[in-house]
Amino acid sequence: MGNQGRTISEETKKFILKLQQNEVTERMIYLNLAKRVKKQSEKETLQRIAEEEGMHCEIWASYTNQKLSPQKLRVWFYAIISFIFGYTFAIKIMEKGEKDVQYIYSKLALEVPEAKQILKDEEVHEQALIGLLDEERLQYVGSMVLGLNDALVELTGTLAGLSFALQNNKLVALSGLITGISATLSMASSEYLSARSEGNSDALKSSLYTGIMYIFAVVLLVLPYLLLPSDQFVSALMIMLVIVVAIIFSFTYYISVAKDLPFKKRFLEMAVISLSVAALSFGVGFLVKQFLGIDI
Structure with a gap:
C-alpha cells in the first residue's frame, strides 16, 4: 500500500502509527460490544462505527505502509469491563481516551489532509454514542x-x-x-x-x-x-x-x-x-x- 508519493516526517509517522493502532483496536472493541447489546438500533450503530474505524485504519496504513493487529489485552480488558459494568461504562472510558488524542489531529492536518475528515468522523462517533446510551442498569x-x-x-x-x-x-x-x-x-x-x-x-x-x-x-x-x-x-x-x-x-x-x-x-x-x-x-x-x- 503506498501513500501516492506523499512524504511525511518521522515524528508524524510515529503519531500516525499510534492512531492506526488505536483505530484497529477500537474497531475490534466496537464489534465485540455490538455482539452484547440487545437493541438492534444500538447494534447497528456500533457496527457502523466499527466499519468507519476500519476505513480510518486503511487511510493511516497508506501512510505507514504497515498492517497492525488489535491489541488483544486491551480488547480483552474492555470485554471484561463491559461484562461487569455494562457497555455504557466501557464506551465512556474509551470516549475519554479519544478526547486525549484529538488534539493530535490538528497537528497532522498540515501533512495529512485526511486528518480533518477523520477528526469529524470521531466527533460524529461521540454524538452517536451519546445518543445510543440507554442501558437498563x-x-x-x-x-x-x-x-x-x-x-x-x-x-x-x-x-x-x-x-x-x-x-x-x-x-x-x-x-x-x-x-x-x-x-x-x-x-x-x-x-x-x-x-x-x-x-x-x-x-x-x-x-x-x-x-x-x-x-x-x-x-x-x-x-x-x-x-x-x-x-x-x-x-x-x-x-x-x-x-x-x-x-x-x-x-x-x-x-x-x-x-x-x-x-x-x-x-x-x-x-x-x-x-x-x-x-x-x-x-x-x-x-x-x-x-x-x-x-x-
Missing part, C-alpha cells in the same frame, strides 16, 4: 445508590459499634449478617412499595437492584470478621473501613463516568458520612460496654 442508578448508601452507612456503624461492644469477630460477623440480611429484605420491600405507590411498572426490578447492592455491601463488610481470628477485632474493623472506602471509590467512579457526574465531591461526601458514622458507633459501643458493665 443505568435506569436504576437511583435504586442502586439507595441500596449501597444505606448499607454502607448502616452496616459500617453497626459493625464498628459491635466490634468494641463484643470484641469477638465471630459474634460480630453473626450479628452483622443477621442485621444485614434483615435490612436487605426490609430495604428491598420498602423500595418495591415506594415504586408501586408512584405507579412504576418496574417496581420489582427497582427493588431487586436495591437489594442486590445492599447484600453485596453486607457480604464484603462482614468478610474480614469471618476470615480473621476471633480476637483480632481491631484488625477486622480497620480492614472493613478500607473496604468501605474502596467500595465508595469504585461505585462513585462508575457512576461519575457512566452518568457524567462530578466524582470528587460525591466521593468525599459519601466517605465522610460513612466513616463518621463508624467513629460515632464505635464510641457508642465503648460507652454501652462501660456503663452496662457487660463483658462477653
Whole structure:
C-alpha cells in the first residue's frame, strides 16, 4: 500500500502509527460490544462505527505502509469491563481516551489532509454514542445508590459499634449478617412499595437492584470478621473501613463516568458520612460496654 508519493516526517509517522493502532483496536472493541447489546438500533450503530474505524485504519496504513493487529489485552480488558459494568461504562472510558488524542489531529492536518475528515468522523462517533446510551442498569442508578448508601452507612456503624461492644469477630460477623440480611429484605420491600405507590411498572426490578447492592455491601463488610481470628477485632474493623472506602471509590467512579457526574465531591461526601458514622458507633459501643458493665 503506498501513500501516492506523499512524504511525511518521522515524528508524524510515529503519531500516525499510534492512531492506526488505536483505530484497529477500537474497531475490534466496537464489534465485540455490538455482539452484547440487545437493541438492534444500538447494534447497528456500533457496527457502523466499527466499519468507519476500519476505513480510518486503511487511510493511516497508506501512510505507514504497515498492517497492525488489535491489541488483544486491551480488547480483552474492555470485554471484561463491559461484562461487569455494562457497555455504557466501557464506551465512556474509551470516549475519554479519544478526547486525549484529538488534539493530535490538528497537528497532522498540515501533512495529512485526511486528518480533518477523520477528526469529524470521531466527533460524529461521540454524538452517536451519546445518543445510543440507554442501558437498563443505568435506569436504576437511583435504586442502586439507595441500596449501597444505606448499607454502607448502616452496616459500617453497626459493625464498628459491635466490634468494641463484643470484641469477638465471630459474634460480630453473626450479628452483622443477621442485621444485614434483615435490612436487605426490609430495604428491598420498602423500595418495591415506594415504586408501586408512584405507579412504576418496574417496581420489582427497582427493588431487586436495591437489594442486590445492599447484600453485596453486607457480604464484603462482614468478610474480614469471618476470615480473621476471633480476637483480632481491631484488625477486622480497620480492614472493613478500607473496604468501605474502596467500595465508595469504585461505585462513585462508575457512576461519575457512566452518568457524567462530578466524582470528587460525591466521593468525599459519601466517605465522610460513612466513616463518621463508624467513629460515632464505635464510641457508642465503648460507652454501652462501660456503663452496662457487660463483658462477653
